[in-house]
Amino acid sequence: xxxxxxxxxxFVIDMTPLVDITFLLLTFFMFTAKFKSQAESEQKFVIExxxxxxxxxxxxxxxxxxxKIAVDSVTNDTTYYFxxxxxxxxAQVWGMSKSIPEELKAKAQLPVNLDMLSELVGNTKRVRNxxxxxxxxxxxxxxxxxxxxxDVLRKNYATKxxxxxxxxQ
Amino acid sequence: MAGGGGQLKVERQKRGKASNRKKMKxxxFHLDMTPLVDITFLLLTFFMFTTTMATPxxxxxSVPPEKTEIEVGESKLxxxxxxxxxxxxxxxxSEDPSEIELKNIKGLAERENLKPEVINELITALKPSDEAxxxxxxxxxxxxxxxxxxxxAEVVKKVDKEGNPMERERRFTIAPMNEEEIAKIxxx
Numbered sequence: 418x419x420x421x422x423x424x425x426x427x428f429v430i431d432m433t434p435l436v437d438i439t440f441l442l443l444t445f446f447m448f449t450a451k452f453k454s455q456a457e458s459e460q461k462f463v464i465e466x467x468x469x470x471x472x473x474x475x476x477x478x479x480x481x482x483x484x485k486i487a488v489d490s491v492t493n494d495t496t497y498y499f500x501x502x503x504x505x506x507x508a509q510v511w512g513m514s515k516s517i518p519e520e521l522k523a524k525a526q527l528p529v530n531l532d533m534l535s536e537l538v539g540n541t542k543r544v545r546n547x548x549x550x551x552x553x554x555x556x557x558x559x560x561x562x563x564x565x566x567x568d569v570l571r572k573n574y575a576t577k578x579x580x581x582x583x584x585x586q
Numbered sequence: 587m588a589g590g591g592g593q594l595k596v597e598r599q600k601r602g603k604a605s606n607r608k609k610m611k612x613x614x615f616h617l618d619m620t621p622l623v624d625i626t627f628l629l630l631t632f633f634m635f636t637t638t639m640a641t642p643x644x645x646x647x648s649v650p651p652e653k654t655e656i657e658v659g660e661s662k663l664x665x666x667x668x669x670x671x672x673x674x675x676x677x678x679x680s681e682d683p684s685e686i687e688l689k690n691i692k693g694l695a696e697r698e699n700l701k702p703e704v705i706n707e708l709i710t711a712l713k714p715s716d717e718a719x720x721x722x723x724x725x726x727x728x729x730x731x732x733x734x735x736x737x738x739a740e741v742v743k744k745v746d747k748e749g750n751p752m753e754r755e756r757r758f759t760i761a762p763m764n765e766e767e768i769a770k771i772x773x774x
Binding site: 432433435436439440442443446447449450451452466467469470474475476477551553554555556557558559560561562563564567570571574576577578579580581582583584 | 619620622623626627629630634636637641643644647648649651668714715717718719720727728731732760762
């Protein structure tokens with residue numbers, strides 16, 4: 418009897434190892450993922466932070482108020498921005514500060530001048546005294562911008578603060 | 587599926603009631619995993635692209651509360667100035683300033699802080715010009731922080747007057763340059 422050749426219709430690859438490793442990577446990335454904050458997604462600038470050698474201290478996770486000094490990518494103006502990470506505190510601070518224009522009240526981070534900055538820093542300290550302050554500035558800026566911001570912090574008795582930096586590769 | 591088996595079943599039923607239906611053994615069964623893999627890869631790529639690996643770091647700073655003047659012995663003061671063109675100068679007390687390269691600051695700080703007569707008492711004052719780059723100021727701070735490791739290691743070995751081991755107490759301040767200092771380094 419002649420052998421009947423079997424026609425290979427569909428052929429199957431075992432995908433189990435592939436699925437295993439993909440799920441492993443997926444869970445890893447899902448747990449490590451940290452999403453952009455509302456303030457970060459609103460901003461129209463990129464801050465090129467100064468690079469420093471390895472230091473283990475990280476930006477605190479909670480109750481931080483960040484003074485950002487950045488060059489707007491559209492208008493090329495340098496501006497101060499103020500952000501409070503704790504949402505409940507932010508609502509209170511924004512509510513207390515009279516100098517904020519109505520249309521900006523919904524924003525997570527505000528473009529400010531030095532007088533507004535001083536009021537906001539003072540109110541932030543009033544709402545939560547242990548809030549930590551950080552200055553996040555572009556490395557190409559003149560030091561004047563930073564020293565003015567430091568003066569504002571000093572006048573509001575926030576004598577301890579942080580410079581936000583990036584690790585040198 | 588029912589074709590061949592069905593006929594066989596009918597024949598058997600004619601023969602006797604007791605005979606059971608012959609069960610087909612399922613040997614290898616395949617599940618189509620393609621959609622699963624598709625969606626998993628999609629999610630994987632999404633998370634890979636949205637995640638940020640390099641979280642920013644911080645450098646701690648502290649400034650004196652208000653503009654307070656503190657009397658300091660001149661021998662205990664090391665001043666580092668940064669000029670508008672980002673050139674760095676240093677001097678002790680009221681000596682004449684001399685230029686220094688960024689990479690030599692660490693060595694300078696270690697040397698000065700470990701001098702036996704001022705050990706643990708030296709005050710470092712960093713005075714950047716308003717026109718200097720913020721980047722260079724942070725680089726100097728970084729160098730000073732690096733020097734701190736060696737200084738601390740050395741200081742804790744020493745004992746103070748009462749015989750207790752010393753603790754490193756860092757004295758550092760950041761301030762704007764005054765007129766006198768601007769004039770001093772103007773033509774260097």
